[in-house]
Amino acid sequence: MKTIMIKLALLAFTVVALASCSKSHDVRVLKLAHGLDAKHPVHLSMVYFAEQLEKYSGGEMQVQIYPSGQLGSERELIELIQIGSIDFTKVSASSLEPFIPKMKIFSAPYLFRDGEHLWKVLNGPIGKELLDSGTPYRIQGLGYYDAGSRSFYTTKNPVESPADLKGMKIRVMNSPSAVAMVKSMGGAPTPISWGELYTSLQQGVVDGAENNLPSFYLSKHYEVAKYLILDEHTSIPDVVITGTKSWGRLNDQQREWVAKAMSDSVSYERKLWHKVSQESLAAVREAGVKVIEADKSAFVESVKPIHEAIESSEYGKLFNNIREVR
Amino acid sequence: MSLAKVCNRVDYFLEVFTSALMVGLVLDVTWQVVTRFFTDNPSSFTEELARFFLIWIAFLGAAHVFRKGAHLGLDYFVEKFSPDAQNKIVKTILVFVVIFSVCILLIGGSSLAYLAWDLDQSSASLGLPISIVYLAIPVSGVLFLLFSAESFKNYSNI
Numbered sequence: 001m002k003t004i005m006i007k008l009a010l011l012a013f014t015v016v017a018l019a020s021c022s023k024s025h026d027v028r029v030l031k032l033a034h035g036l037d038a039k040h041p042v043h044l045s046m047v048y049f050a051e052q053l054e055k056y057s058g059g060e061m062q063v064q065i066y067p068s069g070q071l072g073s074e075r076e077l078i079e080l081i082q083i084g085s086i087d088f089t090k091v092s093a094s095s096l097e098p099f100i101p102k103m104k105i106f107s108a109p110y111l112f113r114d115g116e117h118l119w120k121v122l123n124g125p126i127g128k129e130l131l132d133s134g135t136p137y138r139i140q141g142l143g144y145y146d147a148g149s150r151s152f153y154t155t156k157n158p159v160e161s162p163a164d165l166k167g168m169k170i171r172v173m174n175s176p177s178a179v180a181m182v183k184s185m186g187g188a189p190t191p192i193s194w195g196e197l198y199t200s201l202q203q204g205v206v207d208g209a210e211n212n213l214p215s216f217y218l219s220k221h222y223e224v225a226k227y228l229i230l231d232e233h234t235s236i237p238d239v240v241i242t243g244t245k246s247w248g249r250l251n252d253q254q255r256e257w258v259a260k261a262m263s264d265s266v267s268y269e270r271k272l273w274h275k276v277s278q279e280s281l282a283a284v285r286e287a288g289v290k291v292i293e294a295d296k297s298a299f300v301e302s303v304k305p306i307h308e309a310i311e312s313s314e315y316g317k318l319f320n321n322i323r324e325v326r
Numbered sequence: 327m328s329l330a331k332v333c334n335r336v337d338y339f340l341e342v343f344t345s346a347l348m349v350g351l352v353l354d355v356t357w358q359v360v361t362r363f364f365t366d367n368p369s370s371f372t373e374e375l376a377r378f379f380l381i382w383i384a385f386l387g388a389a390h391v392f393r394k395g396a397h398l399g400l401d402y403f404v405e406k407f408s409p410d411a412q413n414k415i416v417k418t419i420l421v422f423v424v425i426f427s428v429c430i431l432l433i434g435g436s437s438l439a440y441l442a443w444d445l446d447q448s449s450a451s452l453g454l455p456i457s458i459v460y461l462a463i464p465v466s467g468v469l470f471l472l473f474s475a476e477s478f479k480n481y482s483n484i
Contacts, residue, residue, distance in 0.1 A: 079438075082445060098448045098456070137445045167366055174451050179370045190368040191451070205362070 027059065028254070030087040030246070033066040035074050041214070041276050042090055042145060042238065043067050045269035052261035061254060063088070082138045084245035090145060093236050094175055100134045105315050107177035109184075109233045109303045110296075111322060115149075118235050121325050126318070131239070140247045142240045143262045146273040149232035151294075153216055153225040154208035155201055158292055160229075162186050162302040171197055171209035181233065185302045194219075201225055214273075217280035222289045231294040233303075240265075333393065333476045336469065340390045344383050351379040374451045378459050385462040389469035392423075393476070413481055420474050420481075427470040435463025 032050070036042050043065070050063035071077060071086065074095040080086045082099075096103040105111070112118040121127055122144045131141030152159060152170065159165055165187040172178040174191040182189035190206050200206050201224045208225065210233070216222060240262060250258065285291055310319045358372035391397055404415055441447075443457035 079441070079447075082441060098450055099445070169362075169366075169368065174370065174373065176370075176451060176453075179451075188366040188368060189370065190362060191370045191373060193373075 027062055029062045029064055031066065031085075032063050032088040033071040033077055033080070033086050034090045035069040035072075035077065036067060036090075037218075038067045040218075041269060041272040044272060045145065045265050046090065048268045049261050049265035052264045053257055056257040056260055057254065061257060078139070078241070081241055081243040081246075084243050086243075087246040088142070088240060088242050090238050090240050092147060093239050094173060094178075096134070096139070096239060096241075097175065097177075099137050099139060102130060102133045102315070102318070103239075104177060105130075105310075105318055105322070106236045107175060107181075107234060108310055108319065109181045109306060110300045111319070112235050115235070117325065118237070121322050122237060124325060126322055126325070134241065135244055138244045140242050140244050142242055142258065143266045145238035145240060145266060146270045147236060147238045148212035148214065148273060148277055149235045150210050150212050151216075151231050151233070152208055152210045152229045153221065153289075154227045154229070155204070155225045156207055158227045158229070158290060159208075159294070160292060161295060161298045163298075168207040169205070171200065171206045180306055181303060184306050185299065197221065198224065213277045213280040213284075217283055222284040222287050226289055227292060228284060228289050229292045229294045231296060231299045233299060329476050329479060333472060336472065337390060337393055340386055340469070344387050344390065347379050347383050347386075351376055351383065354379065371452050374449055378449075378454070381459055382462045385466035386469070389466050389473060392470060393473040416481055417478065420478050423470060424474050427467045427474065431467025431470060432464050435460065435467055439464060 032046060034042065034046065046063075046065055046067075050065060053061050053063055066086075071080065074089075074091040075098075077086065077089040078091060078095065078099055081089055093103045093106040097107070112121065127144065131143070134141055152165075154168065157164065157168075159168075162185040165182075165185050168187045169190045170182045170187040171192045172182055172189045174193075179189040179191065187208075192200050192206060197206075197209055198219065198221060201209065201221060208227075209221065211219075211221075216225075216228065222228075242258075247255070281291070307319075310316060354372050354376050358369055358376070361367065361369040361372075388397075404412055407415065439457045439460035442460050443455065447456040448454060449456055449459075
């Protein structure tokens with residue numbers, strides 16, 4: 001009886017081992033995780049990336065997507081990338097700051113003149129250099145996704161210029177650069193977690209916040225914040241990254257496929273993002289939000305001290321190089 | 327010095343240290359509320375500091391409470407057994423605790439702390455090394471092992 005059991009167990013083991021063996025030779029399944037909802041443009045672009053990669057590789061490479069932060073928040077996902085537990089993720093460049101110090105440059109307000117300037121930098125040698133700057137930290141950048149520009153929205157009073165921000169409590173992301181920016185403009189920066197923001201706006205804990213258009217719309221903050229000021233102070237892109245470990249496991253042919261699928265996905269995402277932004281703006285207008293076209297020059301003037309501080313820091317050269325791109 | 331004595335000392339230190347952290351946590355959060363509601367310059371480091379305090383309190387506190395036997399447990403079924411069998415059950419549980427402490431807390435925790443230290447990860451607003459925060463996990467693992475050893479000895483002497 002006992003020997004039969006052992007034989008059966010051995011047989012089962014061999015079958016499983018053989019089955020998994022043949023599979024891993026033909027198909028490489030890569031894991032992709034991100035923190036956004038499955039309806040978000042970023043997720044749809046990731047799905048497109050998976051489809052393109054499968055198409056280019058003739059089914060040899062497949063991508064399994066874990067959306068909605070199932071595997072963790074952006075910070076945890078970056079750690080999983082470093083360990084090599086997942087192969088791809090999309091994070092905001094600001095989430096990468098604690099890992100790759102150079103990424104701080106994107107948090108500088110009014111770093112880019114406009115969208116055209118932004119994409120010229122990202123697609124140029126500086127963008128490439130920043131993507132590769134993570135390799136000492138086991139992170140390899142693959143491409144940039146559009147994450148729009150962040151603008152202020154307030155609950156009680158409209159804001160036309162930085163002077164109107166004086167004494168207003170503005171929710172910011174918990175990062176020193178965001179805090180410094182609002183301070184420099186004259187507001188009182190208040191770091192509050194994103195999930196608590198709706199009630200904080202409603203109860204008057206803060207008088208306003210800032211984010212890009214789709215987030216303003218999808219978070220339903222427009223229900224309580226009735227003034228949107230299109231001052232577009234920062235344009236922090238999203239970055240799609242892989243780990244140097246995962247990257248090292250791919251051969252040259254496979255890397256080429258990934259790069260090709262990524263660049264398809266980037267142009268797909270940019271179009272989609274633009275469309276969703278326009279739709280969000282129209283939707284919040286519809287909901288009764290007063291959209292104010294701000295005089296940007298006054299805002300640019302108010303962050304001059306920050307620009308000067310960056311110029312004299314170790315990132316001064318990078319900062320000037322970005323500004324000089326025409 | 328006997329094992330019991332070492333454990334007593336360590337345990338006393340844990341109690342004082344976690345209480346101090348708790349006091350720090352309360353002051354920190356009070357400061358957050360005061361600066362947010364009464365001044366125009368809300369403090370930006372308090373939330374992160376509170377989180378780090380809480381992590382250390384949780385991991386050290388878990389070890390302290392383990393020694394006291396104050397963790398959640400279902401003893402309904404265990405008490406139905408004879409004292410002899412109960413002794414065996416407790417020892418079996420201790421073996422699982424040791425396996426968890428070594429594999430997850432000690433090995434997993436130190437590799438996580440080492441990774442954060444090696445790759446220079448720092449916290450977003452205070453700029454503290456994240457490895458300091460992660461160090462709580464292997465430290466807690468060592469404490470669990472120490473207290474498991476003591477407990478095992480006690481149950482063997484009965």
